[in-house]
Amino acid sequence: MYKIIEREVLAPKIKLFKVKAPELARKAHPGQFIILRIDEKGERIPLTIADFDAQKGTITIIFQEVGRTTDLLGQMNVGDFILDFVGPLGSASEIENFGTVVCVGGGVGVAPVYPIARALHEAGNKVISIIGARSKDMLIWENEMKKISSELYVATDDGTAGTRGFVTNVLEELLAKERVDRVVAIGPVVMMHAVAAVVPKNLPLIVSLNTIMVDGTGMCGACRLEAAGETFFACVDGPEFDGHVVNWDLILQRSKMFVEEEAIALRAVIEGGCKCQSQNGR
């Protein structure tokens, strides 16, 4: 049982939890993820670690309510317990002084990019960050990112904050004028795919893939993906991969494996579940 000790609403449907998990917090590194299960009937979902504090024994997760499990998670409060919380899983990010690194975070993907950017900053890199969202109210952790970045650019689809447009527009302009040694991009598959299209092949591009998973320790293969024509497991071979060689179409298709079931699970709540929700007009 893992206690939620802090809860913050960062944006509509985007929440931050700090969860007490001392052993895990001591071992966590940027780039790694956890798997949680809310209760006995819950599914196991992977979430990339947004922050960790070995002293306080906490792991920070940030999630967007996009399905049944994240909806349920969003309804939990400080003092509630998450039944299972396992990690740190996956490999840690490669952190060294590369020179100038551009860190791109889209939507809720700003959360997992943050600890990587911070570690890169601490390792002596010049960190230039580009964060994006649909609109200003969906933008998260702008201040946190600012603190660890030499330069911070913001892009929103509707122009309510920063540049109007996509993170890729900003990235393209930046790459045209600045010598960059590495790009790290985390966000929706479509965004990472678009980033891969604008980053020159000779510039290293690291992406973090949050695929469907069950065990997260290499036993099921639900998370498989193709990179340079070979099959890999995101959970143990990743979650970070070379963004230039992953098969983006396959990743997108595999992420939709259970869309129908996800809709059924959500409907089951509305029809059979808690009546108060429908009375509240939700």
Add this chain to the structure above:
Amino acid sequence: MSEPKRKIIPKKHPMPNQEAEVRKNNFDEVALGYNNETAIAEAGRCIQCKNKNCMEGCPVDIDIPGFIKKIAEGDFEGAIKIIKEKNYLPAICGRVCPQESQCEKFCTIGKKNEPVAIGRLERFLADWELSQGVKMPQPALSNKKKVAIVGSGPSGLTCAAILATLGYGVTVLEALHVPGGVLVYGIPEFRLPKSIVAHEIDNISKLGVEIKCNYVVGKLSTIDELLDNDYDAVYVGTGAGLPTFMDLPGENLNGIYSANEFLTRNNLMKAYRFPEYLTPIRVGKRVAVIGGGNVAMDAARTALRLGAESHIIYRRSMEEMPARAEEIEHAHEEGVIFNLLTSPIEFKGDAESRVYSMVCQRYELGEPDESGRRKPVVIKGSEFEMQVDTVVMAIGQGPNPLVQQTTPDLKTNKWGNIVADDEGRTSKPGVFAGGDIVTGAATVILAMGAGKKAANAIHHYLQNQQ
């Protein structure tokens, strides 16, 4: 005057089963178990021969004629006590051991008739004991030394139970959220009810064994860290959980699962009760399971219960099939369709990358290969296409790699299995290993046998320390 010679009953008392037509629609246990009368009658078939050949076939050395004699006398408590001297998981072994190739293979009666149903009797006793409420001994923590067991499958649990009985402080570290390893994620409910597994594990906890779930060794702690911090010895029983794929075109399409994923979703996560349980599974109308082992049978019978037409695709013939005869028979009775001497060469997907068909080719049997089985040879021009909604790859599992990857001085072989001697000693002092992680995928009872031997070796090692 000698007793009049008893007439031998040639056949085992049949196991009452759920009817095939009924059971193919539910996940309840198929075999229902003997009642007291049938058990006593079956025990009466044992002639208590002097040679005790049956014991030769038991990897954990149970006094088989001894417990059968007690059953025949109606002393069930005495009988289970004899089993428990050697086996801490009898309700599990009685259900999933391949008795036909172990104890029952050597049974004297079995030479001319059907052997005594040793497995069914073991299960009967274990179930009887569970129904009575199990009294476990409370071993005193007579020893200050501590042992960590990595993995809570059959081998780890057995090793833990023995070491706890010897007075060691024992902690079992399990990566998943419930203990049991393959007993909970792999073997389906209809063959091994999870409540039975939970009961048996609960009994082991009562011996004083601490079980920590959600603990991934290799991530949360390495083996070296375990040895440096709290533990004097470590037993690695991490099993064979690495799925194997065939590396065929289209194999990463949606709807193609490893057997591990398919079974884990259903067994561990209870996807067959979706959406009450939130883990989804989708099978569609037709499922093809590739492989011919017990895991393939489990997957095919699970698919059937999820409402699909279920096919086994196996590249050799029925004779070479590695699954237990009983499993094949059960699958057959329930309506699983066997496509023999057949194997896929390509998978085709629709616009959404969902598998819709499988190109197969046919084989004929040639000369025996190194495994002694006749080698399947491709029949040229035999390709055909088969419509499928789901494919399950059940062609074997490799060793879980996490411990080996994070323990550089632990010797492994070319397949990645940990190298250990007969007693479970590895190349690293204080580290022992056994079960599938050493042997490659095998049986529950062999894993238990290895756990037992290693427990004794660990005891020896710790006694000689200092």
